[in-house]
Amino acid sequence: MRTFDKIYINGQWVKPNGEGSDKVINPATDKVVAKVPYGDATDVDNAVQAARNAFDAWTNTPSDQRAEYLRKIAKEMQKRSADFEITMVEELGIPTSLADDYQVSGPIGACAGFADRCSQMDEIEEINNSLIIKEAVGVCAFINPWNYPLSQMIGKVAPALAAGCTMVVKAASQTPSHAFILADAIDAAGLPAGVFNLVHGSGRVIGEKMCSHPEVDMVSFTGSTEAGIKIAEAAAPTVKRVCQELGGKSAFIITADANLTDAIAYGVEDVMVNTGQTCTALTRMLVPNSRYEEAIQIAKDYAEAMKVGDPSDSESYIGPMSSESQRKTVLSYIEKGIEEGARLVTGGTEMPEGLSQGAYVRPTIFADVNNKMVIAQEEIFGPVLAMIPYNDIDEAVTIANDTVFGLSSAVYAKDKGSAIVIARRLRAGQCYVNSGDFNYDAPFGGYKQSGNGREWGNAGMHEFIEIKSIQT
Numbered sequence: 001m002r003t004f005d006k007i008y009i010n011g012q013w014v015k016p017n018g019e020g021s022d023k024v025i026n027p028a029t030d031k032v033v034a035k036v037p038y039g040d041a042t043d044v045d046n047a048v049q050a051a052r053n054a055f056d057a058w059t060n061t062p063s064d065q066r067a068e069y070l071r072k073i074a075k076e077m078q079k080r081s082a083d084f085e086i087t088m089v090e091e092l093g094i095p096t097s098l099a100d101d102y103q104v105s106g107p108i109g110a111c112a113g114f115a116d117r118c119s120q121m122d123e124i125e126e127i128n129n130s131l132i133i134k135e136a137v138g139v140c141a142f143i144n145p146w147n148y149p150l151s152q153m154i155g156k157v158a159p160a161l162a163a164g165c166t167m168v169v170k171a172a173s174q175t176p177s178h179a180f181i182l183a184d185a186i187d188a189a190g191l192p193a194g195v196f197n198l199v200h201g202s203g204r205v206i207g208e209k210m211c212s213h214p215e216v217d218m219v220s221f222t223g224s225t226e227a228g229i230k231i232a233e234a235a236a237p238t239v240k241r242v243c244q245e246l247g248g249k250s251a252f253i254i255t256a257d258a259n260l261t262d263a264i265a266y267g268v269e270d271v272m273v274n275t276g277q278t279c280t281a282l283t284r285m286l287v288p289n290s291r292y293e294e295a296i297q298i299a300k301d302y303a304e305a306m307k308v309g310d311p312s313d314s315e316s317y318i319g320p321m322s323s324e325s326q327r328k329t330v331l332s333y334i335e336k337g338i339e340e341g342a343r344l345v346t347g348g349t350e351m352p353e354g355l356s357q358g359a360y361v362r363p364t365i366f367a368d369v370n371n372k373m374v375i376a377q378e379e380i381f382g383p384v385l386a387m388i389p390y391n392d393i394d395e396a397v398t399i400a401n402d403t404v405f406g407l408s409s410a411v412y413a414k415d416k417g418s419a420i421v422i423a424r425r426l427r428a429g430q431c432y433v434n435s436g437d438f439n440y441d442a443p444f445g446g447y448k449q450s451g452n453g454r455e456w457g458n459a460g461m462h463e464f465i466e467i468k469s470i471q472t
């Protein structure tokens with residue numbers, strides 16, 4: 001059991017004003033695995049004030065020194081990588097065999113990567129009689145979800161530090177421990193007091209206070225579209241910059257000439273990994289009518305071979321949902337799919353074989369899905385795949401774009417060139433062609449109701465920059 005009784009404000013671990021503690025449940029065992037203390041609005045005030053006080057000195061710290069701090073933080077994180085990994089397994093429920101790859105090593109590497117971007121703040125552009133310079137946006141508030149918690153945290157903290165911003169951060173209640181371990185790493189790296197501050201509490205109390213605070217210049221939020229709208233509303237009266245990374249319902253177009261076995265293995269894995277709790281999950285698989293039944297059989301066999309079980313078992317590929325309430329939500333969508341007349345190919349609402357306890361859901365595949373169905377339009381956030389047939393590529397593109405979301409997409413074709421032609425027609429912030437890898441140096445973000453703004457790479461850092469023009 002991990003017990004934290006302090007939050008991190010102004011370079012100190014301090015007792016929060018809030019009362020009681022948040023109990024974190026292991027979704028595989030239903031046991032409490034961590035306790036973290038609740039903060040309140042006064043803690044947010046104190047944290048924001050500390051970030052405000054630290055801003056001038058930090059933003060004027062030479063970029064090579066800021067870079068050095070980022071490298072030190074990455075090193076301190078690396079020392080704690082096993083601790084991060086344990087929290088992912090115990091709090092999120094990701095299997096131990098995937099935890100490091102999917103949740104820990106990527107963000108640590110990316111943190112060090114932002115060190116190399118600090119010097120971009122020194123670049124000056126001349127346009128006629130103007131000097132165009134870059135400045136940090138100011139004090140930032142970061143609010144994160146639970147599904148890739150360390151990655152979402154570092155995707156905000158590292159570029160903000162590189163740009164010269166100071167910050168107050170809040171993790172989600174389901175997976176808070178990584179944020180306390182990160183604060184410990186930052187403290188050990190010797191980051192000046194007040195640059196990074198950690199509070200904890202509910203979205204509606206702590207989160208809204210962070211978003212509406214007049215001393216906060218920017219809010220960066222990752223989470224549901226519903227909460228994203230509330231956050232933007234709370235931030236609007238003080239005209240803050242708001243960066244939103246929200247939900248998705250991404251389409252995967254498989255062309256008639258694609259290697260079906262490879263394409264479907266990629267698509268099914270993409271949906272099932274992290275127990276389907278991935279914002280970019282390719283949850284709508286679009287398959288040509290001519291190969292539809294063949295594709296369904298391959299997908300069924302592939303999903304049924306995935307081991308669902310205890311995340312501490314090295315054989316498990318699919319762990320429990322992050323919480324019992326998430327399990328209930330996913331099961332209600334599976335019921336909805338059956339009610340809507342989709343064909344249940346595999347999975348369903350029963351507990352997976354051999355399991356009687358824990359927030360588990362069977363990897364589930366629906367065929368004969370019409371894109372107008374609820375299971376094709378709403379984000380389920382669980383291991384549920386909808387297979388949708390199409391007649392030609394124009395129809396596939398129309399179906400793919402027929403969604404309020406636009407976070408990700410993918411195309412699998414015989415050759416990359418023809419896949420890229422289709423990729424360019426998809427209204428989404430990313431497209432993965434022939435199983436292309438995630439790239440921490442490339443911009444990540446959504447179109448439409450999947451959000452605005454970008455994380456990672458130079459574009460991710462740009463979010464934290466104000467541009468000033470000086471006329472001479």
Ligand code: NAD
Pocket residue numbers: 143144145146147148170171172173201202203204206207208211222223224225226227228230231244245246247248278279379381407446450451
């Ligand atoms: P959520 O929106 O319920 O909560 C996210 C965070 O927002 C939590 O820290 C929560 O406490 C806080 N919050 C909730 N209501 C708030 C409010 N009114 N004011 C301020 N803060 C508030 O989301 P979740 O269930 O934790 O995460 C799942 C969602 O996140 C999914 O929709 C998923 O698609 C999305 N997501 C998006 C991305 C992306 O990069 N686009 C990445 C991961 C997850």
